[in-house]
């Protein structure tokens with residue numbers, strides 16, 4: 001496939017179309033304002049040119065009604081634009097709880113994706129349409145940026161933390177995926193495609209590649225190998241919090257604050273345990289920063305998530 005870069009492919013989601021409308025409105029309204037001002041300017045230049053016989057007596061010094069009108073009308077229009085944009089923007093950060101999660105790891109110079117059942121792909125991302133997709137993005141080296149023009153959406157991928165992006169495509173097809181942050185020599189080669197399919201095709205595709213353990217199964221093995229059980233198992237003599245049901249739970253911290261445990265929180269609990277201490281516990285958890293890479297951490301998170309349903313409890317990896 002040698003598809004050139006289309007700068008503005010047709011929008012592939014409702015959110016993307018809303019962005020298009022917003023942008024058109026903004027450009028249209030600004031152009032209209034600019035045109036109106038220039039038209040009046042040109043008219044005055046002509047009318048009051050040197051030597052014209054225009055009436056210059058009794059020129060008004062001010063017109064309150066007019067001034068109020070040209071201040072208030074644009075103000076209202078731009079506040080409306082602001083509200084619209086703020087609404088769309090904040091919606092970008094509220095992934096629906098039932099969204100399908102895909103883990104995406106960026107590295108020089110490729111995109112690696114892993115689906116919940118363990119199917120992996122490189123520089124391609126298969127997704128079902130009409131389904132909210134939540135991408136959890138991590139970087140293994142430098143800052144990258146996950147950019148899909150057809151979705152009118154872009155999210156930085158920063159080493160040392162997770163970022164999240166969600167979307168719901170409603171048109172099957174292939175969309176260009178680009179890296180929009182200069183990340184080294186082959187930055188321009190760091191591109192791929194999103195393949196949006198009918199949900200039943202996606203389900204078939206997903207099953208076709210489940211040839212190795214899913215994230216949660218791998219996470220369970222990593223969890224055991226690193227001795228997490230020594231403290232976090234129910235039978236342990238160490239006083240450590242119960243991890244099942246953690247994701248989405250409100251956690252009270254020793255410093256009095258309350259956070260909602262999301263992927264970033266759980267990740268930080270492993271690599272920087274001192275950053276947030278759970279209220280009522282001692283800060284005895286060691287950091288696993290040097291033991292676990294981003295893929296392993298994500299697997300552990302998916303394992304912890306699977307505890308909610310009990311699906312994996314006691315199951316062997």
Ligand code: HEC
Pocket residue numbers: 223226227228229230231232238239240241242243246251261266269270273274276277278281282283284285286288300
């Ligand atoms: C030496 C005992 C010990 C080990 C080993 C240990 N933890 Fe912990 N962990 C704790 C304690 C105590 C806390 C609560 C205090 C804190 O927040 O640091 C905790 C907190 C956490 C939290 C936050 C829980 C919450 O309710 O907010 C997570 C997530 C976590 N650990 C995961 C892990 C994982 C994954 C491993 C293995 C890679 C691990 N822990 C290994 C003792 C341990």
Ligand SMILES: [Cu+2]
Pocket residue numbers: 109143144145179180181182183187190
């Ligand atoms: Cu990059």
